[in-house]
Amino acid sequence: MNDQVTKISQHGLIKGKSSQTNLITYHDGTTTWMDEGKAxxxxxxFSKALDTVLHDILVGKLRKYGLNKWMVRWIENWMNSRS
Incomplete structure (x- = not known):
């Protein structure tokens, strides 16, 4: 039986690991797969993050930074339609 409570890949709430180490690990893995020609x-x-910001401000910033108007509309519709 496996006595390990957390997976080795877990980064949250683990000493010496953080959201930064999680992003680095993820980036290394995905770029390796892409270099190998894998999809x-x-x-x-983003649901927790989107619950903490005013949606109108976020949509305005997405437009300001040049995100495609259809992508902005899709994000806005998703934010307004979810429960």
Whole structure:
């Protein structure tokens, strides 16, 4: 039986690991796969982060920084439609 409570890949709440080490590990893994010609799909859950910002301000900033208008509209619709 495995006595390990956390997975070796876990970074949150682990001494010596952080969100930064998580991003570095993720970046290294995905770029290695891409260098090998493998397809890489990305799923990012922004729901907790989006609950902490005013959506109008975020949408304005996305437009200001030149994000495609259809992508901004998709993000805005998603934020307004979720429960």
């Amino acid at each position: 890489v799909d990305v799923y990012v859950n």
